[in-house]
Amino acid sequence: MPEKQRTLKKAATVSGTGLHTGLTANLTFQPAPENFGIKFQRTDLNGSPIIHANVDNVVDTARGTTLEENGVRIYTTEHVLAALTGLGIDNILIEMDKDESPIMDGSSNFFVKALLKAGIEEQNADREYIIIDSEVIYKDLKNKIALRAIPDDHYNIDVTINYETQVLGEQKAQLNHINEFKDEFSKCRTFVFLHELEFLLNNNLIKGGDLSTAIVFVNRLVSQEELDRLSELFNKPKVQVEKEGILNNLELHFENEPARHKLLDVIGDLTLLGKPIKGKIIASRPGHYSNVEFAKLIKKQIKF
Numbered sequence: 416m417p418e419k420q421r422t423l424k425k426a427a428t429v430s431g432t433g434l435h436t437g438l439t440a441n442l443t444f445q446p447a448p449e450n451f452g453i454k455f456q457r458t459d460l461n462g463s464p465i466i467h468a469n470v471d472n473v474v475d476t477a478r479g480t481t482l483e484e485n486g487v488r489i490y491t492t493e494h495v496l497a498a499l500t501g502l503g504i505d506n507i508l509i510e511m512d513k514d515e516s517p518i519m520d521g522s523s524n525f526f527v528k529a530l531l532k533a534g535i536e537e538q539n540a541d542r543e544y545i546i547i548d549s550e551v552i553y554k555d556l557k558n559k560i561a562l563r564a565i566p567d568d569h570y571n572i573d574v575t576i577n578y579e580t581q582v583l584g585e586q587k588a589q590l591n592h593i594n595e596f597k598d599e600f601s602k603c604r605t606f607v608f609l610h611e612l613e614f615l616l617n618n619n620l621i622k623g624g625d626l627s628t629a630i631v632f633v634n635r636l637v638s639q640e641e642l643d644r645l646s647e648l649f650n651k652p653k654v655q656v657e658k659e660g661i662l663n664n665l666e667l668h669f670e671n672e673p674a675r676h677k678l679l680d681v682i683g684d685l686t687l688l689g690k691p692i693k694g695k696i697i698a699s700r701p702g703h704y705s706n707v708e709f710a711k712l713i714k715k716q717i718k719f
């Protein structure tokens with residue numbers, strides 16, 4: 416029996432600080448009819464313009480996946496989209512009153528919780544899939560990135576990361592079935608290396624991100640003075656480096672949480688294809704740019 420499309424039973428709101436602006440952003444998931452797909456709506460702008468969750472609308476992938484349609488942008492879409500695919504939601508309108516989604520804890524957890532609380536409802540229309548019937552390969556040799564899609568009877572994903580640093584060696588994560596997403600992946604938070612974080616802070620590129628929104632890997636010696644400055648910046652009484660080479664801002668949910676988060680990002684970015692996938696994805700060192708280029712290749716090579 417074919418599976419049915421799904422939407423929400425009622426609206427669900429998630430509120431929190433935006434990573435880039437530091438302002439409170441309210442995001443409301445609204446139930447939507449069959450074959451509606453996933454669309455964002457900027458309720459703070461005249462005429463409440465719609466931005467389709469479509470890979471052709473990606474305009475920037477530097478620190479998240481940014482969409483733009485008719486000159487209207489939304490930032491940091493990937494963790495919201497991952498939550499929707501992770502819960503098998505096909506049709507939904509995502510209302511936003513800022514140009515970015517709330518970063519929350521840097522994972523999909525809060526979105527998943529809100530969606531589950533509102534409840535998911537089956538619709539009458541059959542779900543249509545993107546069936547990977549031949550191999551699709553994206554390779555970026557210079558950056559040692561590769562993404563591959565191969566035929567399989569259901570959506571499953573393998574991710575390997577390796578940044579050739581001592582503190583974060585090779586890690587693997589595997590999603591065997593999308594129903595593992597909620598418990599095994601949705602809580603996995605984003606991560607940064609300390610030098611990247613300092614660059615972002617010094618250049619005023621992040622405001623809403625306090626120490627609870629990312630796992631911070633420290634891949635070099637850090638002076639006490641620097642740690643004191645960080646604790647001030649993060650408004651945290653004492654910042655120190657734990658033996659695993661991460662800051663004591665949070666406890667890891669899983670030992671391979673970074674690889675799991677990269678897998679979550681792959682799910683989020685591939686949601687921009689507009690339909691659920693049937694096939695296996697194998698990814699090495701994936702990032703938003705490569706995820707989006709890979710999605711475009713799938714769109715070009717696979718008929719759906």
Ligand SMILES: [Zn+2]
Nearest residue numbers: 493605676680
């Ligand atoms: Zn992410």
